[in-house]
Amino acid sequence: MSVTPLASRQTTLTFCIVCKSHAQIPQELPTEHCDHRPEVCLECLQQTVEAALSEGRDVLCPTLQCRKQLSHSNLKHWATPDVFDQLRKWKGVIE
Helix, strand or coil: CCCCHHHHHEEEEEEEECCEEEEEEEECCCCCCCCCCCCCCCCHHHHHHHHHHHHCCCEEEECCCCCCCCCCCHHHCCCHHHHHHHHHHHCCCCC
């Protein structure tokens, strides 16, 4: 999975199930294993990634019926650059 710059990601204005507001929802799913429609805005997805990583938990899809684990490449795709850089330093991941 390649990293798509935030500004060029394709989104649709619809209801986010996390923040409960109309927001720009990425047309991509959080993981390649998700089998539902996209329903979490980019900001909420990035906050989910950041919170789980800061607490040392696995990062799971925020859709309650799904909860598939995000892979390293998914984290690289969805995390903000700062958060992903912190993850690399913490885990000693070299790319």
